[in-house]
Amino acid sequence: MTQPYRITLLPGDGIGPEIMAVAVAVLKAIAPQFDLVFEFQTALIGGAAIEATGQPLPPETLKLARQSDAVLLAAIGGYQWDNLPRQQRPETGLLAIREGLELFANLRPATIFPQLIDASTLKREVVEGVDIMVVRELTGGIYFGQPKGIFTTETGEKRGVNTMAYRTSEIDRIAKVAFETARKRRGKLCSVDKANVLDVSQLWRDRVTAMASQYPEVELSHLYVDNAAMQLVRTPKQFDTIVTGNLFGDILSDEAAMLTGSIGMLPSASLGAGGPGLFEPVHGSAPDIAAQDKANPLAQVLSAAMMLRYGLDQPAAASKIEQAVHGVLAQGYRTGDILSAGTQLVGCQAMGEALLANLES
Numbered sequence: 013m014t015q016p017y018r019i020t021l022l023p024g025d026g027i028g029p030e031i032m033a034v035a036v037a038v039l040k041a042i043a044p045q046f047d048l049v050f051e052f053q054t055a056l057i058g059g060a061a062i063e064a065t066g067q068p069l070p071p072e073t074l075k076l077a078r079q080s081d082a083v084l085l086a087a088i089g090g091y092q093w094d095n096l097p098r099q100q101r102p103e104t105g106l107l108a109i110r111e112g113l114e115l116f117a118n119l120r121p122a123t124i125f126p127q128l129i130d131a132s133t134l135k136r137e138v139v140e141g142v143d144i145m146v147v148r149e150l151t152g153g154i155y156f157g158q159p160k161g162i163f164t165t166e167t168g169e170k171r172g173v174n175t176m177a178y179r180t181s182e183i184d185r186i187a188k189v190a191f192e193t194a195r196k197r198r199g200k201l202c203s204v205d206k207a208n209v210l211d212v213s214q215l216w217r218d219r220v221t222a223m224a225s226q227y228p229e230v231e232l233s234h235l236y237v238d239n240a241a242m243q244l245v246r247t248p249k250q251f252d253t254i255v256t257g258n259l260f261g262d263i264l265s266d267e268a269a270m271l272t273g274s275i276g277m278l279p280s281a282s283l284g285a286g287g288p289g290l291f292e293p294v295h296g297s298a299p300d301i302a303a304q305d306k307a308n309p310l311a312q313v314l315s316a317a318m319m320l321r322y323g324l325d326q327p328a329a330a331s332k333i334e335q336a337v338h339g340v341l342a343q344g345y346r347t348g349d350i351l352s353a354g355t356q357l358v359g360c361q362a363m364g365e366a367l368l369a370n371l372e373s
């Protein structure tokens with residue numbers, strides 16, 4: 013009998029449950045076609061977990077995630093939790109599961125769909141053919157560095173502190189993922205830092221440079237983050253693979269996403285040293301459109317495809333899902349975020365049904 017894959021589902025908040033429902037329906041439809049068996053277990057994270065348990069990442073969720081073969085996450089967060097103390101905010105739950113599963117490598121592809129070029133705010137000739145992979149370090153840097161907090165100085169003034177720090181081992185392991193990724197793509201790697209100002213970036217640049225000799229087939233370049241932000245909108249096609257730290261990667265991946273027309277299209281994979289990976293859309297929980305059947309489920313569905321490809325080593329099933337996404341776009345179905353002249357507006361559920369119809373054909 014086929015060994016079942018244990019998948020932990022974390023629908024989270026806002027549009028999360030709606031888009032997760034579509035991804036699960038797609039996975040269920042694809043399973044028999046590739047002789048796969050999925051065992052889904054749903055758990056709490058983010059605001060939904062705060063409401064039920066008082067904590068954004070209940071220990072049972074982390075335990076379940078650790079015991080599974082892969083974790084599929086939708087999105088977390090919402091206005092009603094924005095003013096809670098940091099330890100109880102939804103975002104803290106997301107950071108805690110990344111840390112708890114040691115998911116240090118975050119792969120964020122920004123690939124433009126030919127059908128969506130007109131949804132981009134940039135000119136067609138600038139974005140046509142864009143195919144970038146951002147490799148973001150995810151469990152270090154200023155997100156996790158110590159000391160951190162809001163302290164009171166001797167004069168009674170408040171002082172907020174975060175620390176951007178990287179150890180050589182942390183830089184080396186993400187650099188290795190980045191070189192390997194670039195090698196499998198077009199062989200170009202751009203490392204982004206702020207080495208003209210930050211010591212932590214100087215160490216980053218030194219270590220990445222030192223590793224280059226092990227990958228003679230990869231052409232390595234370096235950019236300061238301010239210049240990289242500019243180059244991304246000026247000539248995005250110069251980029252193949254980008255590797256950068258946690259904060260710069262957070263910012264540049266949103267920017268890269270927008271090249272493709274909508275952040276509602278982009279999936280991501282977070283991988284660690286061997287345990288289960290976590291797969292989630294780059295976008296957030298969009299509380300303003302939650303529960304109105306308006307959300308774009310395609311980034312979530314593409315995250316399920318990334319789960320099959322990178323987490324479960326099922327590339328054929330992943331491709332089939334990706335083709336179905338191309339299929340619905342070619343048929344003209346669009347959610348509000350990617351609507352353009354001559355296309356047909358559909359809701360989240362109808363987009364899901366259109367995907368299922370494509371999977372059957």
Ligand code: IPM
Nearest residue numbers: 089103104106107262294296
């Ligand atoms: C992301 C998000 C998160 C991050 C937030 C929600 C904590 O912006 O996944 O890019 O900053 O990493």
Ligand code: MG
Nearest residue numbers: 262263266294
């Ligand atoms: Mg972000």
